[in-house]
Amino acid sequence: xxxxxxxxxxxxQQDETVAFFVDDQPVTARRGQTVAAVLMSxxxxxxxxxxxxxxxxAPYCMMGTCFECLVEIDGLSNCQACLTPVRPGMRxxxxx
Amino acid sequence: MRRDGNPIxxxxxxxxxxxxxxxxxxxxxxxxxxxxxxxxxxxxxRASRGNGGLVxxxxxxxxxxxxxxxxxxxxxxxxxxxxxxxQDTGIDVAYERRGGLQCCLSTSEAETRAGQVREMMAxxxxxxxxxxxxxxxxxxxxxxxxxxxxxxxxxxxxxGAADPIKLLRALHAAILTRGGQIVSGPSVEAIECNGDGxxxxxxxxxxxxxxxxxxxxxxxxxxxxxxxxxLPIRPQxxxxxxxxxxxxxxxxxxxxxRQTNYGHFILGSSIEExxxxxGTDLGYIAPSVARSLxxxxxxxxxxxxxxxxxxxxxxxxxxxxxxxxxxxxxxxxAICHSGITLAAFHALELPGILTGAASVDPITPFAATRFxxxx
Amino acid sequence: xxDQGTEEFDLVxxxxxxxxxxxxxxxxxAGLSCVVLDxxxxxxxxxxxxxxxxxMGDRSILGQEYYTGESLVxxxxxxxxxxxxxxxVWELTGDLRVAYSRNDAIGFAKGRALVVATGAxxxxxxxxxxxxxxxMSVGSAQIMLKSEAAVPEGRFALAGTGPLLLLTALQLxxxxxxxxxxxxxxxxxxxxxxxxxxxxxxFGWQNLTKGLSWMxxxxxHKVPHFHSASDIIAQGDDRxxxxxxxxxHGTEQLKLDRLFxxxxxxxxxxxxxxxxxxxxxxxxxxxxxxxTGPEGQSDRExxxxxxxxxxxxxxxxxxxxxxxxxxxxxxxxxxxDTARERQVCRRQLDTERRFRRALDRAYLPPRDHLVPxxxxxxxxxxxxxxxxxxxxxxHQGCPGINQVKFFTRAGMGPCQARSCGTSVSLLMAxxxxxxxxxxxxxxxxxxxxxxxxxxxxxxxEEASR
Numbered sequence: 038x039x040x041x042x043x044x045x046x047x048x049x050q051q052d053e054t055v056a057f058f059v060d061d062q063p064v065t066a067r068r069g070q071t072v073a074a075v076l077m078s079x080x081x082x083x084x085x086x087x088x089x090x091x092x093x094x095a096p097y098c099m100m101g102t103c104f105e106c107l108v109e110i111d112g113l114s115n116c117q118a119c120l121t122p123v124r125p126g127m128r129x130x131x132x133x
Numbered sequence: 134m135r136r137d138g139n140p141i142x143x144x145x146x147x148x149x150x151x152x153x154x155x156x157x158x159x160x161x162x163x164x165x166x167x168x169x170x171x172x173x174x175x176x177x178x179r180a181s182r183g184n185g186g187l188v189x190x191x192x193x194x195x196x197x198x199x200x201x202x203x204x205x206x207x208x209x210x211x212x213x214x215x216x217x218x219x220q221d222t223g224i225d226v227a228y229e230r231r232g233g234l235q236c237c238l239s240t241s242e243a244e245t246r247a248g249q250v251r252e253m254m255a256x257x258x259x260x261x262x263x264x265x266x267x268x269x270x271x272x273x274x275x276x277x278x279x280x281x282x283x284x285x286x287x288x289x290x291x292x293g294a295a296d297p298i299k300l301l302r303a304l305h306a307a308i309l310t311r312g313g314q315i316v317s318g319p320s321v322e323a324i325e326c327n328g329d330g331x332x333x334x335x336x337x338x339x340x341x342x343x344x345x346x347x348x349x350x351x352x353x354x355x356x357x358x359x360x361x362x363x364l365p366i367r368p369q370x371x372x373x374x375x376x377x378x379x380x381x382x383x384x385x386x387x388x389x390x391r392q393t394n395y396g397h398f399i400l401g402s403s404i405e406e407x408x409x410x411x412g413t414d415l416g417y418i419a420p421s422v423a424r425s426l427x428x429x430x431x432x433x434x435x436x437x438x439x440x441x442x443x444x445x446x447x448x449x450x451x452x453x454x455x456x457x458x459x460x461x462x463x464x465x466x467a468i469c470h471s472g473i474t475l476a477a478f479h480a481l482e483l484p485g486i487l488t489g490a491a492s493v494d495p496i497t498p499f500a501a502t503r504f505x506x507x508x
Numbered sequence: 509x510x511d512q513g514t515e516e517f518d519l520v521x522x523x524x525x526x527x528x529x530x531x532x533x534x535x536x537x538a539g540l541s542c543v544v545l546d547x548x549x550x551x552x553x554x555x556x557x558x559x560x561x562x563x564m565g566d567r568s569i570l571g572q573e574y575y576t577g578e579s580l581v582x583x584x585x586x587x588x589x590x591x592x593x594x595x596x597v598w599e600l601t602g603d604l605r606v607a608y609s610r611n612d613a614i615g616f617a618k619g620r621a622l623v624v625a626t627g628a629x630x631x632x633x634x635x636x637x638x639x640x641x642x643x644m645s646v647g648s649a650q651i652m653l654k655s656e657a658a659v660p661e662g663r664f665a666l667a668g669t670g671p672l673l674l675l676t677a678l679q680l681x682x683x684x685x686x687x688x689x690x691x692x693x694x695x696x697x698x699x700x701x702x703x704x705x706x707x708x709x710x711f712g713w714q715n716l717t718k719g720l721s722w723m724x725x726x727x728x729h730k731v732p733h734f735h736s737a738s739d740i741i742a743q744g745d746d747r748x749x750x751x752x753x754x755x756x757h758g759t760e761q762l763k764l765d766r767l768f769x770x771x772x773x774x775x776x777x778x779x780x781x782x783x784x785x786x787x788x789x790x791x792x793x794x795x796x797x798x799x800t801g802p803e804g805q806s807d808r809e810x811x812x813x814x815x816x817x818x819x820x821x822x823x824x825x826x827x828x829x830x831x832x833x834x835x836x837x838x839x840x841x842x843x844x845d846t847a848r849e850r851q852v853c854r855r856q857l858d859t860e861r862r863f864r865r866a867l868d869r870a871y872l873p874p875r876d877h878l879v880p881x882x883x884x885x886x887x888x889x890x891x892x893x894x895x896x897x898x899x900x901x902x903h904q905g906c907p908g909i910n911q912v913k914f915f916t917r918a919g920m921g922p923c924q925a926r927s928c929g930t931s932v933s934l935l936m937a938x939x940x941x942x943x944x945x946x947x948x949x950x951x952x953x954x955x956x957x958x959x960x961x962x963x964x965x966x967x968x969e970e971a972s973r
Contacts, residue, residue, distance in 0.1 A: 038642075038662030038765035043683055045565045046657035069549070069561060074656045082641040082747050088378040088396065089892040093746050095641035097889075097927075099648035100554060101547060102629045102776065104890060104923040113434050113960065115377055115922070119651075120596070122549050174908060182914065298914045306904075377922060377958065400961070412783070413954040414601055419968035426965045433965075436958035438922055 039080045057127035066123050073099060073106045073118035076129070084108055084118065085132035093133070108132055141316060143169035145488075146333060146342035148321050148356065151181035152297065152472040153479055154348035155304035160484035162311040169340060170308060171333065174317040179301075180350050181472060183443020185373060185391060185399045186297040188474045191233055191264045191289035192388075195249050198256040199498040200452050204471065205262055206495070207478035208291045214477035215295065221310050224303040226295045227394050233292025233386045234272065236283045236428045243285035250287050264289040275385040282427040294386055296394065297473055304480075316340070320352065323359040326461045346487060347458075348467045350446045357466065362459040363506045366468060368444035370408035372418050373401030376435040389421065390429040398432060400425045411442040445470040449504060455483070455496040458507065466501065513616055517541045517590070518841055519834070520606055520619030522597050522779060525553020526577070526823045527815025528625035529584040530830035536587040538838040543617050544584075545595040545608055547957075551581050553627050554647065555823045557654040564657045569682045571675075573823075574654070580827070598955035600783050604810050607955075614963045621810050621837040624780055625830060628773035628816035631795065631873065632887075632931045633668055634880045636741045638769065639889055642748030646676050646770035659685035662765030665751060667691035667740055670772045670871045671715075674722045681729040689732045689762055691740060691753055693771070693877055694870070715867045734760065738877070742767055771873040775817045778924055780806055781952035785813065789933075789944040793820065793868055794878060796930060796949050802854060804833035812837065825860035828853050879935045887935065888928040890921020895935060902939035909936055909948050919950045922958055 053068045059076065066075045073096050076084060083093035085107055096106040099119045106118040109130040118129075147158040150172025158170040190208050194200030208230070215228040237243040247266045254262060267288045272279050275288075308315060319335040324345060333340040347353050354366040378396035391399050403417040415437065426432050446468050448454060453469035465487050469475055485491035501507040519535045521528045524546035535542045544551075552559045556577025567575060585591070592610060599607040605618040630645045637643065646666055652658045659680055665688050666677050677687050726733060734755040743750045743761075752761040774795040781787060785806040786799040797819060804812040812833040815826035832853035835846040880887065883896025893916045901912045909932065912918065918932050919925035925932070929950055936947045 038660070040652055040656070040658040041661050042656065042658045043564070045569075045683075046563045047565050067563075069558075070656060074652065074658065077652070078656075078658060087892060089890075092639065092892070093641055094639065094889075095747075096644065096648065097639075098630060098645050099651040100629070102923060102926040103645075104921070104926075107922075115436060115958070120547060122594075302915050376961065410602070412602055413599060415599060415607065415955065415959065415964060416967070419964045419971070422961050423965040423968040426961060433962045435961050437955055437961065437964070438958050439920070439924075440953055440955065 040074075040078050042078070055123045055125050057123055057125060057129065059129045060131055068123070070123055071119050072108065072110065072116075072121045072123055072127075072129055075123060076108070076118060076131075083131070083133060140339045140341050141169060141314075143167060143314070143340060143342040145169075145344045145346065146171060146331070146340055147346045147348055148333065149347065149349035149352065150305070150315060150317075151179050151348070151350055152301055152304065152476055153350070153467055153469065154346075155301065155308060156476045156479035157346055157348055157467055157484055157487070158313055159304050159307050159311070160480040161488070162308060162313045163480075164484055164488065164490070166488065168308070168313045169342065170313060170315045171321055171335075171340065172315055172317050173320050180443045180446055180470070181297060181301050183371070183373075183441050184297055184473055185402070186294045186300075186393070186473055187386070187388070187391070188228065188230070188293040188295055189233060189388070189471075190262075190291040190474070191235060191287055193471070193474070195253060197450070197452060197498070198253075201253055201257050201262065202260055203478060203495060204474055205257070205260060205291060206482075207475045208293065210477035210481050211293065211295070214480055218303045218307055222303050222306040224299055224306060226300045226303050228293060228295040229394075230291070230293035231383070231385050232275070232288060232290045233388060234276065234286040234288055235388050236272070236279075236286045238282050238284065238424065238427055240284055246285070246287050263291065276383065276387060278381070278429055278431050279387075280427050280430045288385070292386055294391065294393075295473060300473065300476065321349075321356060324356060324464060326360065326464070331461075331463060344463045344465070344488070346465050346467060350468060351444050353446075353466055353468050357458055360459050360461055360464055362501065364454060364458065364466070364501055365449050365504050365506055366454070367447050369447040370405040370411065370442060371402040371445055372405070372413060372440055372442045373399055374415070374418055374422070374437045374440045375399050376432070377438045379431070379435065387428060390425045390432065397438070398429075398435060400432070411444070413440045413442060415440065453499045454501050455499045456487070456493065456501065458501050514605060514618045515543065515616070516618045517543045518620050519543075519623065519837060520604065520617050520621075521545070521589075521623045521625060522606065523553065523625035523627060523815070523817070524548065524551040524584070524591070525555060525625060525627050525815060525826060526580060527627070527817070527826040527830035528553070528623065529580055530827040531623045531625065531814060531834040532589040533583055533587045534831045534834035535838065536589055538842065538844060540838060540841065542589040543619075544589050544591050545597050545606065545617065546591065546593050547596050549593050551584055551591065551593075552577055554651070556581065557651060562654065562657075564653075569679055570653065571679065596957045597779065598957045598959050600779060600811075600954070602783075609957075609959060609963055612960075612963065614959070614967050620841055621812065623804075623830070623833055623837070624806075624811065624813045624817060625815045626776045626779055626817045628820055629776045629926060630770060631772045631774045632927055633769040633771045633877070634885055634887055634895075634931050635769070636880070636882055636885045637744065637748070638742055639886050640742055640744050640748045641746070642744065642765060643742045643767045643769065646673055646768045649676050649680065649768050653679060653683075659683050660766045663688045663763060664766035664768065665689040665691055665762060665764055666768045666770070667693070667737065667751070667753070668770040669694040669873055670770050671719060671722075671867065672773075673770045674719065674726065676768070677731060678722050678725050681726065681731065686729060687731050688764065689734060690726065691734050691737045691751070691755070693737050693740075693874060695736050715863060719870070771877065772871065773816065773820055774930060775820060776926070777817065778926060778952050778956045780811070780813055781949070782954045782956050783808055783811070785811065787949050791944075794872060794875075795820065796933065796944075803836040803850060804829055805836070821857075821860050821864050825857060825864070828856045828860065832857065879931060879938055887931045888916075888918035888921065890923050890927070891917040893918040898932060898935050899939050902936055909933060910951055912936060913950050924952060924956060925950050
């Protein structure tokens with residue numbers, strides 16, 4: 038189960054659309070959305086595995102303090118997805 | 134003070150509960166002496182925690198073969214030392230002797246290093262020392278991730294590493310298991326000699342001991358003054374950084390880019406004299422980071438997770454000070470800046486030497502009297 | 509080191525929430541040069557998050573208080589401060605210089621005074637299973653609402669205590685996404701807490717009536733509401749599938765897709781702690797905070813700490829405290845007499861403190877919810893250290909909190925004890941029979957956020973050119 042954008046939200050304009058890749062799949066989102074929010078809306082749930090005990094983890098705080106939303110972005114691992122706005126052509130990978 | 138108001142008494146008092154003092158105390162207990170270890174506790178300025186855990190030989194004692202020999206001897210004792218600690222406490226200090234690389238990033242660096250290696254090998258030709266230069270292809274066979282800029286490296290099979298945090302914890306636990314006493318709290322301010330023993334004053338409390346070994350790192354200088362001896366020990370700041378965990382496993386330890394058994398990389402360290410405090414200024418480590426990234430380019434994708442800074446316990450020639458100081462028999466010091474490498478020697482051999490049960494030869498080159506000021 | 513790249517200002521401000529913005533506005537009005545470094549992409553902090561570009565459409569969902577941030581952000585944008593969004597400050601050195609990362613490069617900014625306005629973060633709620641995917645903070649639900657106009661799908665519940673719990677539940681109801689349950693750990697009787705301190709209540713009555721009106725609204729939406737909850741367990745193998753708990757009238761197990769936790773917020777103190785600003789434990793509010801003087805002065809000369817990052821008093825108080833610190837700095841740097849304005853601010857803050865006291869008492873998390881009972885429960889998320897691991901270390905004679913940190917690795921992960929610092933301190937206090945003050949808080953070292961090595965290497969390479 039993910040998050041869904043409200044129908045009453047202002048409609049997405051063409052010039053606000055951003056296209057990028059999540060685990061090699063093409064995805065589009067609104068300019069200004071964070072990588073974490075987009076991943077939360079398109080599932081599946083876990084973002085990564087804990088390097089300590091291998092358990093699956095997903096975002097907890099969405100504001101940059103819990104460090105659970107770490108994903109690989111354009112080759113750099115362990116990026117805080119909730120602090121990174123989406124950019125055109127971005128390559129995002131879950132760290133599972 | 135004990136609750137009954139009497140001072141604590143000890144056969145031998147060791148001042149300083151860092152890795153050096155704790156190893157010596159542990160070794161004394163193994164020799165059935167009655168030992169009290171005096172320690173400042175949680176907030177002590179511990180060089181024991183500010184290091185990368187290396188048990189290293191190949192860069193020790195250029196121009197001082199006695200120190201090379203000491204480091205080699207300790208490295209060879211480390212297997213037994215870590216086994217014994219595991220037996221005594223159940224704690225595995227994760228010692229591994231995988232061998233070590235010191236990388237050179239240019240032909241002139243390689244030539245300089247090769248010269249140093251030749252000198253050390255010649256000086257210790259009878260002692261089983263093994264350090265050699267290897268080329269890029271040989272390095273790649275040991276560490277496939279090595280950077281293209283690395284032209285050569287010095288390699289030694291003696292080099293290894295352990296977990297310095299677990300080591301300190303194991304030593305403290307082993308001391309208690311073997312019936313030693315660890316007294317935390319106010320630091321010792323002065324040593325007084327009164328006939329057949331020594332009194333250590335801490336605020337209004339005191340400890341009486343037949344023998345005193347001062348292994349208090351940078352705190353040793355002030356204590357030595359109280360028995361009228363000036364020891365040229367100075368705090369030399371070093372900063373190092375640790376990255377987040379990485380997959381993979383280093384088959385050989387690469388100095389300046391070592392991967393711990395948890396997967397983090399340790400980079401650094403800086404050398405800063407007269408630093409006003411242990412505050413972090415990552416600017417000082419930036420040049421070292423640039424170098425580490427050339428040695429191991431995968432680090433381009435890593436981040437600094439944490440820094441630490443500590444004061445190395447430094448002497449004018451950088452070598453340890455062991456043995457009696459001043460005229461007072463029964464007051465000895467043991468300080469060094471390679472407390473991890475030398476921990477095995479400190480636990481298994483130095484205690485016998487300091488209590489007169491074994492020859493002092495290994496430590497005579499490191500007497501305080503080699504410095505004019507302390508003579 | 510690297511002085512040549514450092515931009516100099518009169519005032520450096522870290523954080524662009526109500527406190528940071530108010531400090532900038534006041535400083536600029538007196539002609540001080542000012543830079544504001546904000547980790548987020550737009551001003552507003554968390555409370556007014558995305559208020560400039562909010563996509564919600566229907567303003568009645570978030571409620572009128574949120575939109576009061578619009579004019580503050582406009583005033584901030586207009587005041588002439590240099591605003592650096594997307595700037596993560598990771599180090600502060602003794603000479604009031606900050607190092608930050610922005611757009612993949614390191615920058616430095618130096619001030620004659622520094623204001624830390626990094627706000628608050630969630631007080632950890634360490635229930636069994638809280639690390640399962642699907643369990644999140646109530647704050648994250650607010651963030652999804654404000655920044656993304658998005659609501660959780662499927663069955664979800666909110667658990668814990670605090671006005672934010674009720675407000676968020678109500679906002680979600682207004683969108684049509686009704687929670688399957690509200691699981692409150694406090695008692696139903698909020699008025700009791702208010703009435704027990706009549707003087708505080710006299711000042712706090714607006715909060716009381718606001719809270720009561722939220723509860724009435726939730727009843728109208730027919731949200732199942734449990735009180736005096738305890739033994740809350742998030743259940744599931746790889747992800748949350750259900751929650752079980754005790755409550756006033758029995759026990760319950762609910763199938764859930766998402767569980768939002770909250771038991772108040774605590775100061776985000778990593779930056780001041782990393783430069784050894786003193787911290788103190790407040791037993792009344794059950795949190796650690798940096799020591800501050802009446803105008804926000806920290807233990808370090810030239811460093812002021814304001815807003816919820818100093819004292820959790822809410823957005824209104826944050827605006828006042830930001831302004832107050834700026835007024836004091838204006839006086840120190842220019843000699844301008846700001847004594848009367850500062851006195852006004854201090855009185856306003858005192859009034860806010862009185863409002864807050866009754867509110868805090870009504871929603872204070874019960875002491876035994878601050879530390880997990882079961883040894884299996886994870887306390888340090890990053891390093892997967894359990895309550896049992898910590899208790900074992902405490903009983904094996906680790907006298908100090910930093911020794912426990914080194915021996916168990918709790919607090920040594922990337923979040924730098926943000927998610928566990930309070931819990932570890934309280935657990936150690938409980939395990940050793942000492943007060944949290946005696947136990948202390950883990951020492952925090954820079955960098956307060958991880959710094960890409962490539963950025964450091966580039967810094968060195970540029971400097972050597």
